[in-house]
């Protein structure tokens with residue numbers, strides 16, 4: 166397909182105590198594709214997610230979503246523009262119900278407090294609509310039977326599904342999934358993979374971090390490889406082994 170980037174990143178960098186966690190000179194994310202992001206521990210994948218979704222601020226750099234610069238935005242603003250992310254360690258609020266956790270997604274990420282404090286009337290007005298949408302997403306992820314349970318009672322894999330449902334509440338154009346399969350049992354892994362593919366089939370752009378090369382090869386349309394903060398390679402999934410830098414930095418003896 167001809168290049169149609171939804172995200173364009175230039176010269177983004179983030180340093181922690183002298184360590185360059187991220188130094189990405191240029192990266193484009195293709196619209197409508199599933200991009201797999203791989204790289205050894207500490208490569209900067211999570212930091213990169215944090216930066217472009219507004220959860221952390223870079224030392225320098227610019228990045229845009231659909232051509233709109235996102236640099237100074239906080240997460241709920243980024244969510245309203247169409248980009249949301251999930252976390253490696255899920256952020257479900259254990260003492261709220263599954264349904265309420267998903268409903269909170271409507272406020273955009275970390276927007277709950279902002280909305281609750283500034284505009285409770287907005288919340289009330291849209292409440293029925295929000296609840297309907299949350300139930301719809303719970304059905305999609307086969308969590309509807311758990312709607313009234315505390316999120317804290319869910320298994321690791323169910324929490325991953327809950328987090329995806331919650332992320333979809335703002336109808337994003339692009340979702341950034343940080344290790345969606347980590348800690349998930351094999352049966353649910355298969356179902357998560359199907360969910361990710363169906364998002365792509367509906368036109369949602371997906372970027373996901375994953376360590377399992379079989380999973381990467383199974384569902385990625387494109388693979389980006391990071392090491393020591395930098396993008397060291399990009400390729401079709403079945404051509405990864407052709408790249409010496411990738412084999413050295415990541416695939417090792419595999």
Ligand code: ATP
Pocket residue numbers: 181182184185186204205206207208209210211212213
């Ligand atoms: P993993 O696969 O283990 O999740 P990663 O590729 O997501 O790794 P990051 O978590 O982004 O990598 O870490 C990149 C580098 O930045 C590491 O050296 C890490 O120790 C450092 N780092 C990340 N966040 C912070 C922080 N808040 N304070 C200090 N150093 C940090």
